[in-house]
Amino acid sequence: MLLTVVIFLPVLVAGVLLAARPPDRAAGWTWVTASAVELALIGWMWWRYDPGPGSTGVVDGIAYEVDLRWIPTVDAGYHIGVDGLSLPLLALTGVLFLACAIWSLREKNEPRTFAALFLFLQTACLGTFAALDLILFFVFFDLTIVGMYFIIAGWGHGNARRSALKFFIYTFVGSLALLVGFIGLFLGGEDRTFDMVALAENPPLADSPVAGGLVLLAIGLGLAVKTPLFPFHTWLPDAHTDAPAPGSAILAGVLLKLGTYGFVRIAMPILPEAWQRWAMVVVVLGVVSVLWGAFVALAQRDLKRMIAYTSVNHMGYVLLALGAAGLVGQADEEARTVATVGAVYQMVSHGLLTGALFLLSGVLWDRGRTYAFDRWGGLAGPAPVFAAAFAVAAFGSLGLPGLSGFVAEFQIFAGSLPGAPVATVLAITGILVSAGLFLLAIQRLLTGPLVVPTAAGADSDDGGVDPERGSAGHAREAATATLERTPTGTVTRMRDMRGPELAAVVPLLVLSVVLGLLPRALLDVIEPAATAVAQLVAR
Amino acid sequence: MTGTQIAAPGGSAVLGFLVLLPAVAGTLLLLLGRRADRAAGPLAVLVTLGTALLAAVVAAERPGLSVPFLGIVEGGDLRVAVDGLSAVLVVLVATVGLLVTVFAVTDLPAHGARARFFGYFLLFIAAMLATVTAATLPTLLLAWEVMGATSYALIGYRWQEHKKLDAGTRAFLTTRAGDLGLYVAAGAALAGTGTLVLADLPAADGGWRHLAAAGILAAALGKSAQLPFSAWLSGAMAGPSPVSALLHSATMVAAGGYLLLRTQPLLQASGWAATTTAWIGALTALVLGAVAVAQRDLKQLLAASTAAQIGFVVLAAGAGVIAGGTAQLVAHAAVKAALFVAAGAWLTALGTKQLSGLRGAARRYPGVGAAATVAGLALAGIPPLSLWATKDEILAGVDSAALRIVVLAAALLSAVYAGRMLAVVLSRPAGEEAFDEEGRGTRRVPALGTGVAGLLAVVAAGLGVLALPVVAEPVKRFLAAEGEPSPGAAEFLLSGSLAVLGLAVTVVLARVRPGLFGALQRGPLGAWVGLGRLLSPRPALAVARALAIVDDKVVDGAVRSVATAARRVAGALSRADRDVVDGAVRAVARGARRAGAAARRPQTGLLHQYYAQAAAGLALLFALLLLVR
DSSP states (O other), X not given: OXXXXXXXXXXXXXXXXXXXXOOHHHHHHHHHHHHHHHHHHHHHHHHHOOXXXXXXXXXXXXXXXXXXXXXXXXXXXXXXXXXXXHHHHHHHHHHHHHHHXXXXXXXXXXXXXXXXXXXXXXXXXXXXXXXXXXHHHHHHHHHHHHHHHHHHHHHOOSSHHHHHHHHHHHHHHHHHHHHHHHHHHHHHSSSOOOBHHHHHHSOTTTTOHHHHHHHHHHHHHHHHHHTTOTXXXXXXXXXXXXXXHHHHHHIIIIXXXXXXXXXXXXXXXXXXXXXXXXXXXXXXXXXXXXXXXXXXXXXXXXXXXXXXXXXXXXXXXXXXXXXXXXXXTTSOHHHHHHHHHHHHHHHHHHHHXXXXXXXXXXXXXXXXXXXXXXXXXXXXXXXXXXXXXXXXHHHHHXXXXXXXXXXXXXXXXHHHTTTOHHHHHHHHHHHHHHHHHHHHHXXXXXXXXXXXXXTTTTTOOTTOOOTXXXXXXXXXXXXXXXXXXXXXXXXXXXOOOOHHHHHHHHHHHHHHHHHHHOTHHHHHHHHHHHHHHHHHTTO | OOOOOOOOHHXXXXXXXXXXXXXXXXXXXXXXXXXXXXXXXXXXXXXXXXXXXXXXXXXXXXXXXXXXXXXXXXXXSEEEEOOHHHHHHHHHHHHHHHHHHHHHHHHSOTXXXXXXXXXXXXXXXXXXXHHTTBXXXXXXXXXXXXXXXXXXXXXXXXXXXXXXXXXXXXXHHHHHHHHHHHHHHHHHHHHHHSBOBGGGGGGOOHHHHHHHHHHHHHXXXXXXXXXXXXXXXXXXXXXXXXXXXXXXXTSTHHHHHHHXXXXXXXXXXXXXXXXXXXXXXXXXXXXXXXHHHTOSBHHHHHHHHHHHHHHHHHHHHHHTOHHHHHHHHHHHHHHHHHHHHHHHHXXXXXXXXXXXXXTTHXXXXXXXXXXXXXXXXXXXXXXXXXXXXXXXXXXXXXXXXXXXXXXXXXXXXXXXXXXXXXXXXXXXOOSOOOOOBTBOOOSOOOHHHHHHHHHHHHHHHHGGGGXXXXXXXXXXXXXXXXXXXXXXXXXXXXXXXXXXXXXXXXXXHHHHOTHHHHHHHXXXXXXXXXXXXXXXXXXXXXXXXXXXXXXXXXXXXXXXXXXXXXXXXXXXXXXXXXXXXXXXXXXXXXXXXXXXXXXXXTOOOOHHHHHHHHHHHHHHHHHHHHHHO
């Protein structure tokens, strides 16, 4: 019951917001309050959750379980519950949506509808993570696409409509492949059911490798688009660049996790035989995504596109680890469990850090309407708090120990290497490239002489070069010159972060540090479930 | 999940405090920012003083401590432990940390961002202390990489100047390239031993042992600026002088040497790794020694000589001379810290670190000059000072003749570059030196700076007692390295006279043929034999740009062309729908209309025509009947 309340409270508040039409400010605060209550409820669930010793989760030891009849003809039910895989992601969803609610307190454009859409999206995300029935999962999964489409199309900038459409169609086609896979699972099982727990207990298609492989292909394709994995990732940079900052934060922080979560929750426990057979392919896809994401990010000249490609890189690590967890013949259970733990930890860590990075890039958009690297420089001078926050998020994202990314990546590498040494060594070089690209970004944005975009050319999107100022050097000259003459209105003043911006970003970074230094709080929840996955996939 | 090691509770708390005290104080300073600028210096001195006292306690008690971190496997916890080697390093790091902090308080400009500087400084010291006590791979990696990141922040302390942060970035990326080896080693440890405990590594089976050894070796070589990673050390000289005095004497570069000494059993067990380590150390000592000879900038000379001197430590680890390597590490730390403090004091006073500008610097400021002279003589390997003794200690353990020749040549080069430096700073000032190349000098050396340099020089000289067996034997016992060979009188005599000869010839040459060194400076040796190019990011950036184009044109292009194709197919189908499907429907309708019109025509209303039509119809029917029957 509590879980149902947690899932549907946001959409209820959204309905109230749309029906009662409160004033804009009240709408913003209602959203913040609703998200805070959500987070408190999830915190309560976490507090009460006891995974117990050994391996629990996925097929047993599910807490807050509700199982109601829904479409009895195909045995699809309203089956939800929480275990060590879903609880961390539910909590991450709660944290990120609260951060976005706080961030959006200053939203001027239709704040009521904006809040309602986000609340709707939150229900969809929570529902996907809590669902234990394939049809229910699919419904929530598709609703997230709808919600995000309207957020990008309505509140985005630049080429927002086109990017939103690309996002919608691409991920929607992916979800259709997912549906085909789910129907395959239904038809392949002996009990003819869509119930995930039942399917995981008694895996379908165990002795038909071809059918099992095809079903895994369909499911994998659908999830790979969402994750996204190379080569299905090109919707991501466009959608991110044109989305509003909170939209990007949710898209990268939560929506991408729906894909990776699907792999651990559905593909691995329900199709263990096929997963083992094709584990090496998953590993290779993961490594290619790692390197491709890192190198392409290095070449970007726009901050948001760069961060978007690092998501491809980070999700590649997750897939590497999950693939390695399926290499049953090559690695022992301990190593495969460590890899799985790392993968789930990476989902949470990436959500926090990339969420923070996208919100921080929103500061740049707010001040200067551009993300282009060559339009900014020396920001550590006028905006030291922004600089510090950006540096912490960047170092976290490049996997510096002391922040959550290290705990995840260390376990991913250590756990994957025994099974797939060559692939893992290649993937490890990815953290060097990400170190390079983040240090380069720090150097370009934060240090050196002060550069800020002038208001006149600021609206040109995707880093298009303003004809008036051909070179960055010229821009620098013009901007600093104007700054010295006290603002005349043509130049952006780089105000440091304040109020809601700080209140949204700083908790994310603090959480990342806490999870980097004291990981037990999260690991105690993840480890039993990861052990269960590593055992289930070895059947 | 994790087995917590029960150690003496009092002792383990001290060990925890040893790392946490500077870490917490440093974080606090960073969080307070500029508000804490005034208090930062005194606070840092107090904290490092406390750390030094704790280090002494820890070295005596040798406790262990474990904090739960990762689960599932043994050794996932954060575990620190102190044995003989760690005890020496802990005391060394804490002491040099204290002395350099005192120097930094006097050396940094009063209006600078001192809280930021000392914040990172303390964090760095904490990371180094954790590195030299780490007992599991997660602990080691955590401390190791935090040390790298704080060194980045310290080298790039003056971030407003673009080049300075660039040097920090280069240092971080180069050392991280080596660090990747530690991640590999961790995976190999898990595969080969099933644990992440550092001490278990030599027991790893088969190929995993070799992989682990290779990973550890790469990480250590990167951190210690050994070949081929040496060039970052040159750029790191862009950092403030106290940073050089700490990072490039007792810490950072020393960490690589320490790690190899720590994992010497693994190197030994893998076979090839020990030999490789020894040769890389020896070659670094030789090549970077030659590079040091050809520098025109005092800090660059010292940087190259740091890589060269740590090369002897690396050689010692490869050759299995733990006691000699540790002694070399300690002696070099004292020598080099003293010299960097002197170079920093001169830079602040005179505004230059060019050798040409520092002519006679030791005479202008005799206190610091005396300290630098003693440390310089020790660096040259002159008896009876410290590095003379420690180098022979290492040489005694080297079996291969080829290796011995390389080492002796490298030792000779130490005497040459030290001699060159001494010849410059001790010569009579000509009065035409170019000062203030890097900002206005203060023209004074604070007494505290002189005191710190003097203290370090005393240690640098005094450690020469290691040559006496009475001292050397207990040291070996302390380090659990009994039975390692000791040099005989003949070896001491040979190396000592080699050093004196090298020094004397250099000093004479510097007088008689000053042009000789000018020619060397312009040669490849002066430019660090192109090692910087080896670490160039250009290829990576080129690959990145190429992949980005492929990503846009091919990968996304395919997606876009699918969209375009879908639109085209839709258009074609729409045309087909209009022309073919709907056309057929319309044709049927047209046909029906025509048929209807045709059917109207016989309805004339004239009876005779109807009869005629009936007759014709009947005739037709009759004919049909006849035909089909």
